[in-house]
Amino acid sequence: MSEPLLVVDDLHVTFKIHGGRAVRAVDGVSFAVRAGETVGIVGESGSGKSVTALAILGLLPSRGVTTSGSILLNGQQLLGASEHDMQDVRGRRAAMVFQDPMTSLNPVLTIGRQLTETITRHLGVKRDAARDRAAELLDRVGIPEPRQRLKNYPHQLSGGMRQRVMIAIALASDPALIIADEPTTALDVTIQAQVLELLREVVRESNTALVMITHDLGVIAGICESVNVMYSGRIVESNERHHLFASPRHHYTRGLLASVPRLDGAQGRLVPIPGSPSDVIAWSEGCAFAPRCPAVSDACRGQAPELVSSPEGGTLRCVQPAPVGMPVWSGR
Amino acid sequence: MIRFVVRRLLLLIPILFGLSILLFIWVRALPGGPATALLGERATPERIAQINKAYGFDKPMITQYLTYMKRVTRFDFGQSITLRKDVTAELVRRFPATIELSMAAMLFAVGVGIPLGFMAAKRERTWFDYGAVTASLIGVSIPVFFLGQILKWVFALKLNWLPTIGRLAPTRELVHHTNFNVVDSLLAIDGGALWDAIKHLILPGIALGTIPLAIIARITRASVLEVLNDDYVRTARAKGLRTSTVNRVHVLRNSMLPIVTVIGLQTGLLLSGAVLTETVFAWGGMGQLIAGAVLDKDYPVIQGGVMFLAIVFVLVNLVVDVLYAFIDPRIRVS
Ligand SMILES: Nc1ncnc2c1ncn2[C@@H]1O[C@H](COP(=O)(O)OP(=O)(O)OP(=O)(O)O)[C@@H](O)[C@H]1O
Ligand code: SF4
Ligand SMILES: [Mg+2]
Numbered sequence: 001m002s003e004p005l006l007v008v009d010d011l012h013v014t015f016k017i018h019g020g021r022a023v024r025a026v027d028g029v030s031f032a033v034r035a036g037e038t039v040g041i042v043g044e045s046g047s048g049k050s051v052t053a054l055a056i057l058g059l060l061p062s063r064g065v066t067t068s069g070s071i072l073l074n075g076q077q078l079l080g081a082s083e084h085d086m087q088d089v090r091g092r093r094a095a096m097v098f099q100d101p102m103t104s105l106n107p108v109l110t111i112g113r114q115l116t117e118t119i120t121r122h123l124g125v126k127r128d129a130a131r132d133r134a135a136e137l138l139d140r141v142g143i144p145e146p147r148q149r150l151k152n153y154p155h156q157l158s159g160g161m162r163q164r165v166m167i168a169i170a171l172a173s174d175p176a177l178i179i180a181d182e183p184t185t186a187l188d189v190t191i192q193a194q195v196l197e198l199l200r201e202v203v204r205e206s207n208t209a210l211v212m213i214t215h216d217l218g219v220i221a222g223i224c225e226s227v228n229v230m231y232s233g234r235i236v237e238s239n240e241r242h243h244l245f246a247s248p249r250h251h252y253t254r255g256l257l258a259s260v261p262r263l264d265g266a267q268g269r270l271v272p273i274p275g276s277p278s279d280v281i282a283w284s285e286g287c288a289f290a291p292r293c294p295a296v297s298d299a300c301r302g303q304a305p306e307l308v309s310s311p312e313g314g315t316l317r318c319v320q321p322a323p324v325g326m327p328v329w330s331g332r
Numbered sequence: 333m334i335r336f337v338v339r340r341l342l343l344l345i346p347i348l349f350g351l352s353i354l355l356f357i358w359v360r361a362l363p364g365g366p367a368t369a370l371l372g373e374r375a376t377p378e379r380i381a382q383i384n385k386a387y388g389f390d391k392p393m394i395t396q397y398l399t400y401m402k403r404v405t406r407f408d409f410g411q412s413i414t415l416r417k418d419v420t421a422e423l424v425r426r427f428p429a430t431i432e433l434s435m436a437a438m439l440f441a442v443g444v445g446i447p448l449g450f451m452a453a454k455r456e457r458t459w460f461d462y463g464a465v466t467a468s469l470i471g472v473s474i475p476v477f478f479l480g481q482i483l484k485w486v487f488a489l490k491l492n493w494l495p496t497i498g499r500l501a502p503t504r505e506l507v508h509h510t511n512f513n514v515v516d517s518l519l520a521i522d523g524g525a526l527w528d529a530i531k532h533l534i535l536p537g538i539a540l541g542t543i544p545l546a547i548i549a550r551i552t553r554a555s556v557l558e559v560l561n562d563d564y565v566r567t568a569r570a571k572g573l574r575t576s577t578v579n580r581v582h583v584l585r586n587s588m589l590p591i592v593t594v595i596g597l598q599t600g601l602l603l604s605g606a607v608l609t610e611t612v613f614a615w616g617g618m619g620q621l622i623a624g625a626v627l628d629k630d631y632p633v634i635q636g637g638v639m640f641l642a643i644v645f646v647l648v649n650l651v652v653d654v655l656y657a658f659i660d661p662r663i664r665v666s
Contacts, residue, residue, distance in 0.1 A: 059569055083575070091572030098570075103563040106582055108660050117581070118571045153661045169571065 004032035005209045006056070006094075006177055011069035011079075013051050013060065025051040027233035027283060028069075035176065038203055038210040040224035040241070042217060042256065044277045047230040049213045053179045055079070056211075057096055058086035073177065092122040095170035099182040101162035105154040111138075111165050112150030115172065122173040137168040141198060160191035167198060171206075178202070179211045184219060196222050217260050221245065229253045232280045232288035235307060239314030248328060249310070249321040251293045257328040287318070295320050333657065340650050344643070351642050352404065352635070356397050359631045365389065366413045366629045387413065389631075400635075409636030414628045419636040422621065427640065428511035429499060429617035433609065434602045436533040437541035442595060445545040449552025450584065456557060464549060471546030476605045480539035480612035487535060497614035499532050500525070540609040544598035551594045555587035562586070588659050596652030600645040 013026040026048040033039045041049050054060050056071055058078060071078040073094060078086065090096075098104040106114060115134035119125060125133065131150065138146035141164040154162055163183060170178050180199060184192035200223055203210050212224055220227050220241065228238040229250065237250035248254045255273035275292040286301035287293065293300065299319045307317040312324050367383040368375050384390045388399065403410060409419035452464035488496040499513055500506060506525045508516050514533075517525035559565060560583060568582040603619075610619035618637055625633035657663050 057570060059566060087572045087574060089572065090570055096570040098563060098567060100563060104567045106564040106568070106586065107662060108586055109581070117573060117577070121571065121573055121577075155662055166567075169567075172571075 002034055004034050005074060006033045006211070007070070007072040008032070008052070008056065009070040009072075011052065011055060011071065012067060013048070013055050014066045016064040016066075024233050024283075026055065029228075029230070029233075029235055030069075031228050031235065031238065033177070033209040033211055035209050036203060036207040037226075038200075038212055038224045040212045040214065040220040040227040041230055042214055042220055042227060043230035044215055044256075044273075046232075046277050048233040049215075049230055050181055052230075053096065053181050053211065053213055056179060057090050057094055058083070059090075059096075091118050091170075091175070092173050093175055094177040094179065095172075095175040097163075097166050097170050097178065097180040097183045100186045101159060101166050102154070102186070104166060105162060107154055109153070110150065111152050111154065111157070115150070115165070115169055118169055118172040133172070134168075137171055138165070140171065141165070141168045142194075143168070158191075159187050160194060163187060163191075163195050164198065167195070167202070171202060174206060175208065177209045177211070179213070181213045182215070183212075185214070185216070192219075193222075199223065217256055229256070232277070232283065234283060234288070234304075234317065235315070236289070236317045237314065243313055246327060247312070247325045249316055249324065250318045251295050251322065252289045254322060254328050255292075255294075295322075333654070337650065337654065340653070344646050347646060348639060348642060352401065352639060353397070355635050355638055356400065357393075359629070359634050360393065362626075362629055364629055366631060369628045369630075370414060404639075409639070410632035412625075412633045413630045414625075415630070415633070419632045422633070423618060423636055423640050425511060426616065426618045426621055429615060430603070430606050430610070430619055431644075432499075432512050432514060433533065433536055433540060433615060433617060434599065434606060436537035437539075437602055437605075437609075438544065438595070438599060440537050440541035441544035441548055441598065445548030446552050446591065448545075449549040449554075450556050450579075450587075452549070452553045453556035453560065454579075461553075464553070468546035468549045471542050471549075474542060476539055476543065477608045477612060479542055480536070480609055483535045483539055484612060494535050495532050499529065499616060501528050504528055536609050536613040536615060539612065540602060540605050543605065544595075544602060547594055547598060548591065552587065552591050555590045556583060559583050559586045585659070589656065592652055592655050592659065596649050599648045603641045603644060 009030045011026055011029045012024070015023040015025055017023055029048070029052055031039060031041075041052065043049055051060070055067055056073075056078065058081065060067070062083075067079055069079060073089065076089075078089065081089070105111075112131065112134055115137060116127065116130040119130040119133050120127070123130070123133070134150055135146040138149055143149050143161060143164050149157070149161075149165075154165075157165065163186075166183075178199075183199065184195050187195060196219060199210065199212075202208055210223075212219065214220060224241050226238065226240045227244050228235045229244075229252065230236065231252050237244070237248070237253045244253065245257070248257055252273070255271075258271040259273055260270070273292055274294075279291040280288045281290060281301075282288070283304040286303060287296075287305050290296045290300045297320060305317045305319045307315050310316050310321075365380075365384070366387070366389070367380040370383060371379055381390070388396060391399075400410070407420055409423070411417070412419050412422065415422065448464055448468075452461045455461050484496055487494050495501065504525055506513065506516055506522065507520055509519055510516055513529035514526065517523075517529055564586075565578065565582050568578045573581075606615075606617065606619035607623045608619070609615065610617045611623050614620070618640065622634060622637040622641075624630070625637065
């Protein structure tokens with residue numbers, strides 16, 4: 001197999017908030033993505049998915065944030081790189097698609113302007129050539145009458161179209177890596193499927209590495225080859241997608257799976273995970289999921305479970321995982 | 333857009349009409365009257381009655397108003413009582429002086445206020461930010477008259493860097509085509525006169541511009557802070573745009589709506605601030621004219637002058653509304 005394009009190793013991101021308290025939003029996250037591969041990061045709200053993504057692109061606020069670890073893109077260390085250098089990476093080699101296409105596009109500039117400014121910035125082409133390229137890109141993401149659309153403002157387009165525009169912007173200079181942070185969450189279900197299909201196509205055609213961030217296992221099932229499950233700033237389980245679905249072992253992963261409708265359409269009762277993501281204990285005091293875990297025992301408290309590779313493949317952070325090959329739907 | 337402008341201009345008619353009535357009643361409610369002011373110590377009931385009769389102030393108010401309005405529709409605001417001059421001609425002659433001063437003040441307010449507010453927002457919760465916020469608090473609370481006197485005392489009288497009063501050095505010869513001294517000196521290709529005009533504009537411009545500057549800086553800071561948190565700014569950064577491009581194209585432009593609004597409002601208030609500033613610096617504009625007229629109860633001058641300012645105020649706000657549509661395409665459609 002080829003060398004990974006992106007290697008995130010032991011990434012920590014800590015926010016200093018008012019009153020001097022520190023929030024460990026990302027607490028030792030590692031994963032890798034190869035060209036042409038789609039890797040999912042899944043977890044409930046607040047688990048640190050977006051912060052991970054922003055850290056990769058160097059988009060975290062400069063004040064009150066400390067980061068450590070390593071982020072290698074094609075061997076180049078991005079963590080700690082200067083803002084000036086990161087500006088050459090962002091949009092050029094690594095692009096991002098955000099959640100809400102309504103607010104993520106500038107309402108007072110035309111679509112054309114927002115597309116061409118990326119193109120001229122990174123490809124060093126003249127205005128006319130940039131416009132041609134912009135129209136090409138809109139065509140590529142399936143927007144009809146691209147030349148006309150260039151003159152439109154975001155509010156004149158539907159939500160799905162706007163997200164296509166965002167994807168077109170991300171594709172503007174053929175980045176090696178795309179990070180999509182909940183790209184379908186704000187869209188209607190039918191549109192969600194179309195946008196996912198578009199992303200799948202892009203990855204296939206351009207051999208792009210895609211990091212798909214979502215809290216929706218349905219999205220993961222549709223597009224990802226492997227999955228990292230995050231909880232409270234740490235990865236608690238990772239595996240190839242079909243292994244994870246067939247044999248989820250961490251109780252949080254199992255809870256997530258039990259709380260979504262079955263992907264194959266079979267009947268089953270939806271069981272939400274009890275409690276909320278805010279019912280956590282610090283990892284230093286044990287498993288953060290312990291307050292909500294149905295299998296919790298004394299062994300789970302005192303110190304954080306290590307993330308270990310399991311012999312069946314994947315990694316797992318749990319002292320008493322569910323047995324191998326026990327799907328969620330046969331009861332838990 | 334044209335229909336919008338025309339509609340707004342038509343709306344000007346009832347506004348001015350209503351204003352004329354209010355003004356008419358208000359000036360006559362002021363204590364004393366033009367006759368008393370004119371005669372001063374020589375005032376006797378007979379002489380007062382005589383003057384009131386001469387100007388028609390003895391007639392019923394409604395009759396006076398109708399006669400007045402008949403002339404106003406022909407842009408004739410009557411004769412000044414104390415100056416014995418045609419009010420319209422006098423207003424037109426002095427109008428450029430006031431506009432020139434107001435524009436200098438606004439230039440100062442916008443030119444300093446927007447960058448100051450912007451930098452404060454970018455450095456939120458740093459000493460620079462705290463300093464800017466404090467300075468703008470002080471700025472809004474300094475009375476124009478007081479600031480004018482201080483500036484004059486320090487920079488004109490003590491340091492002798494800048495002229496104390498007037499719009500040009502008394503010895504300067506300049507042909508007045510427009511009565512805008514800056515324009516006239518440019519037309520005459522006279523660098524000396526231009527510099528002279530600018531030097532005279534500096535202190536009154538600062539005195540008049542300080543309050544709007546402080547307000548513009550505060551609004552800019554608040555507006556930029558809000559926009560900086562908007563998702564599209566993050567998108568712009570995620571595209572790898574240079575910081576200067578992000579600031580210019582995405583942050584500043586999107587912060588402009590509230591800023592333009594206050595600039596419009598402040599331009600209106602500027603015209604009232606001009607009354608005080610012009611008095612301090614003997615500017616010889618409309619402000620000084622109106623201030624004098626209020627003291628002298630010179631009804632026609634007060635009425636004409638305020639109407640003039642009202643028209644300017646409405647026109648400035650019309651320009652603001654048109655600018656809106658240029659800044660924000662969403663307004664254009666609706
Ligand atoms: N700018 C910030 N300042 C302080 N804390 C922050 C900041 N951004 C994020 N956090 C904290 O970091 C943690 C992780 O946030 P993050 O946005 O990564 O969650 P997420 O997994 O993307 O959730 P969601 O599904 O809601 O997007 C949260 O506890 C959040 O409160
Ligand atoms: S470590 Fe304990 S609390 Fe945490 S998931 Fe495993 S069983 Fe549950
Ligand atoms: Mg998020």
